[in-house]
Amino acid sequence: MNKKYKEIKPSPLAEKLLLWFLKEDLAEEVLGDLDEKFYSLLENQSARKAKMNYWFQVFNYLRPFAVKQFKLFKLNPFFMFKHNFKLATRNIKKHKSSFLINLVGLSTGLACVILIGLWVMDEWNFDKNFEDGDQIYRVLANHQIGDGYSTQVHTPDLLAETLAEEIPEIEYGTPFTPAHFFKTSKISIPGKKITAAGSFVGENFFQIFSHKLIYGNKDEVLKDKSSIVISEQLAHNVFGGVEEAIGKSVEWDMVDFKVQLQVSGVFQNVSSNNSDQFDYVFPIANFHTVVPDRPVHWDNHFPSTYFKAKKGTDIASLDSKVKQFIKEKLPEGGYQLFVVPYSDYYLHGTYENGKQAGGRIDYLMLFSLIAFFVLIIACINFMNLSTAKATRRMKEIGVQKAIGADRSSLISQYLSESMLISLLSLSVALTIVAIALPYFNQITNKEIAVSLSWQLIAALFSITLITGLISGSYPALYLSSFKPADIFKGKMNRSLGALWARKGLVIFQFSLSIILIISVLIVYQQISFIQNKNLGYEKDNIIHFPIEGKIAENKESFISQIKQLNGVKGGAFSFTNLMGSQSTTMGLTWDGKNPEEPVRFENCGIGLGFIELMNIEVLEGRAFSENFAEDSTLIMNQTAINAMGLKDPIGKTVNLWGQDQMIIGVVKDFHFESLHEKVNPLFFRYNPEQALTMNVKLEKGKEKEAIANLSAFYTTYNPGYSFNFKFMDTAYQEQYNSEKRIATLSKYFAGFAILISCLGLFGLTAFSIERRMKEIGVRKILGSSNFGILKLLSGEFTKIIIISILIAIPVSYLIAQNWLQQYAFSIDLSIGFFLAGAIGAIAMTWFTISLQTARIYAINPKDCLTD
């Protein structure tokens, strides 16, 4: 053959095709023949022709005698399924303990995933159940504070209306006052008074939000100023039915504001997955009636603003129009407006320095991740236990392979085994979910109900199948790779790779568990730090209740009368309780104020004796006193004085809303907002007109008695009203409800993760002891002590745990640091947490191992060496 032909080769693709369908035992001779043909053709024909001929020859081998038998035609899938099922059940029966471990682990893991999945779905659908929901937007305001920004939902009263008038892309706009502002408001008809939470809205409210109206037309119901639209529930509570409610007049009142209204419509109760909850809505014009002296201008912020944009509006250009709009209305600036989709705010509601910084979505991600890890840990157990037990099944595999089972049928056998177990786990998991759902709802403050839908069923089954696939894949690939000849020769050297894979998986499991332990410790510590931090005022033994009825007119005399009661130390009124941001203003000016640098002050109206009652420390000057006329005096906090840059503030005059006010005192900073926030500038103002809250201090140890006395006095003093009081420390803790929920949830999930990891370790130890039975017997005969053997066995696992600890500590440090950053005041990350986590993990490992190793004490060398 000519040398140059050597370089021309038949098409590799054709060769591949041939090898794919050709029987393996024919490959050599056929390839040889085809090669000879190819090269002989090359001698007197073109390479192209020779190649074409090669293809022709390949296709001519598509004859029954030469083509492989493909499994597709050979196997009866149903028969194999039955066969695999039988083998799986037999195997389960044979290895009961590892089956139980897998079942418990996988079902707990699946239950976690299902619960979290339900929660995530519920959160995800929040605020998304409106028609044209994607056209509804919310306006937020970035206020400049110092050199940063604070993002607020409160907007000027007129914003919604004016935006809808002036920007053509906006179809409708409505102001909306969060219902919790008016949650103690009353709806009454003669002879009946019911507390309900409601909102002031614009007349287009129902054109924006498609809350279903049982009675009334969405274009009309809020047109009239004196109309009110109530929920089905409220209609039943007040009138005993929807029909009965229509057209009736009711009185709305809160504190000493009153207004007469007529029921013009009834809406279906607001669904629970809506962030704005209310029992009634009525026109915001009434708010301006009840609070007549309220300044309405572009720098006074109260309601939220929602609007509906026209279909197909480009939101970016609309956003810049809204920004331009406020620049024209308020050229001196101070804040900027921006627009976000209404449904986004629920999950993405946190803003840092004016920029979007996550929100509930972070928790969603966090818990999805945790649930996923719990499931992975359970899958790892399955992998580890089944590969560890491989030596026991060696002969089974060998016989199967020798008889003619090929790799793929073995893989399908092991996969069906893991599928069977994960299906069984699914049924257990569903039971767990059914039992746990009420508690879960309690912790997450949700009303999740499981309704069977095909999506849910499909989701459940796909999760289960994926679980089965993940947990079965490694054992299936590993076990089916053994060569039968080696098995029977006993040449099965436990492959180093598999051993390392198993160890690696255990390390992964335990690293996750340790990270969870440390994180839970830190979350708990931070929460207790918050709850016990010295806030700068006393919150213990103080109750507060709304000022209503007769008390509103006789605040001072009411206070002097309750002071006489046994167990009551004193009382003082205020605008609201001290918790959270209340009312802010930038309308304070002073000599030397830089007009370019607006300062936002917290405006806190209080009564006499309030500062003393709360034990707020007065640093300079004095608190409000009955001996002075206090109608033009202010008390400021330290931060305010610093922000204003005043020296010797006492006696200085500042200007508030155009009136001169004298600074008479400086108080030490106290935390009126949650500890997420720094302390902001604040001033106290004596303001008996806007007093909504009565604060009463009780004598320590006599709280019960004092409350009984107060309650009795209240009913006689203020007939027709009920005594709805709240302890201040309870109210304080409510600020941290979401943190507490996270702490509780993460505690449970960390618990599950640890439980499952320990179960896996338990199984592995059992297996390791079993495998080393003879070794233990020999050691015992040679005089090794039980303790020595114990050390030997636990040493192996201790090494693994120590590696896990080394991995987990830096990871959890980063996570914790990241989490603590959101608090303006947080604990220090001391080494103690990590030490505690590490020690906890080692203790847990030893405990788990010792449950198994206790068995070695009972081993009689004679028994394990004779069999």
Place this chain on the structure above:
Amino acid sequence: MLETKLGDFEETILLFVGILNEEAYAFKIGEEFEKQTGRTVSIGAVHSTLSRLADKGFLESEMGDPSTKRGGRRKRIYTITALGQKALKKSRDFKISLWNQFPPFATKKLSTF
């Protein structure tokens, strides 16, 4: 043994096996067939017939030596079995007896055959 009849193409291939002797493998047989008949045939068709003949018991085969021409691969060499010889002979005898009964050729012309 399912089928012991010998088809026409099978008979030709069987004869080529006998002719080529040591060199009787699929590619060579195909080559020889093409040379002597002027018809083209694919190696697959020859191979398929060879394996059918082997199934009928007319051929035996074993792997020969590797050769560099074929990329170091071995070839399968076929040899005719006693049964194969018998079948060939039977077929030839049958044809001759038919020729003998065919009048125009029944006289002298047949002797030149």
